[in-house]
Amino acid sequence: MARVTVTGKNKGDILLFALSTCVWCGKTKKLLDDLGVAYTYEYVDLLTGGERDAAVQELSKWNPSKSFPTLVFNNDKTIVGFREAEIKEALK
Amino acid sequence: MTEKPGTRAVDRLYETLDADARQGGYNLNPEAEFTRSLVEGLLTNTARYGYQACPCRLASGERAQDLDIICPCDYRDPDLNDYGACFCALYVSAEVLQGKRKLGSVPERRGKLVEKKEDITGCGALIKLSQPVWRCKVCGYLCGREEPPEVCPICKASKERFERFV
Numbered sequence: 557m558a559r560v561t562v563t564g565k566n567k568g569d570i571l572l573f574a575l576s577t578c579v580w581c582g583k584t585k586k587l588l589d590d591l592g593v594a595y596t597y598e599y600v601d602l603l604t605g606g607e608r609d610a611a612v613q614e615l616s617k618w619n620p621s622k623s624f625p626t627l628v629f630n631n632d633k634t635i636v637g638f639r640e641a642e643i644k645e646a647l648k
Numbered sequence: 649m650t651e652k653p654g655t656r657a658v659d660r661l662y663e664t665l666d667a668d669a670r671q672g673g674y675n676l677n678p679e680a681e682f683t684r685s686l687v688e689g690l691l692t693n694t695a696r697y698g699y700q701a702c703p704c705r706l707a708s709g710e711r712a713q714d715l716d717i718i719c720p721c722d723y724r725d726p727d728l729n730d731y732g733a734c735f736c737a738l739y740v741s742a743e744v745l746q747g748k749r750k751l752g753s754v755p756e757r758r759g760k761l762v763e764k765k766e767d768i769t770g771c772g773a774l775i776k777l778s779q780p781v782w783r784c785k786v787c788g789y790l791c792g793r794e795e796p797p798e799v800c801p802i803c804k805a806s807k808e809r810f811e812r813f814v
Binding site for chain 1: 682685686688689692693703704705706707736737753754755756758759760
């Protein structure tokens, strides 16, 4: 599965690295949906081979422990884990 | 993509995990819907990889590489101590269960080097044991016998999760 873009309010470039089986990733995704912002997500566990390796490599640049969910804002700021208050603050 | 596990399969595993947790002195997360989703993730991973890798971690697909993240993972107990929940929050501490502590995001402990504990063997006494001692890397259960048990009687982790302790 490739990256999926969700339409909504433009709050900058928002990229979510997630796992399809992860409940905290699901909560993060739902929060973004509820806030109505535009973002792109990728279920890394649904990728295979080279695609998965490339995604993990990209993720490790932002979050060396390669954990999920990882949110990347404007190729700059990162929030690791479902940190509701921090995410809301970043999207104000 | 793997098929979504059925409701009955989720119920069954949920019941088993709950019974095992209670018997071993652990607690599943009391939020039933949340916990059901995690159990569903465990079943999805079992169908996908052949073992119940943590639903909140990326499994490699190689059992030997993922042993530490097979649920219950090697990090559950230290995370319960430090954060009141394991990484995915399937298991919670009594404090969280009783509402005395709030659940927050648990940082990933996997791959981080653990500070070397003081050398506990250096107590001066030389002990000769008739049997090797095996330690469950998940819950710390110790037993003195030639081989570790097939399944840990406390946390149900498999034989390969044991290490030689003494």
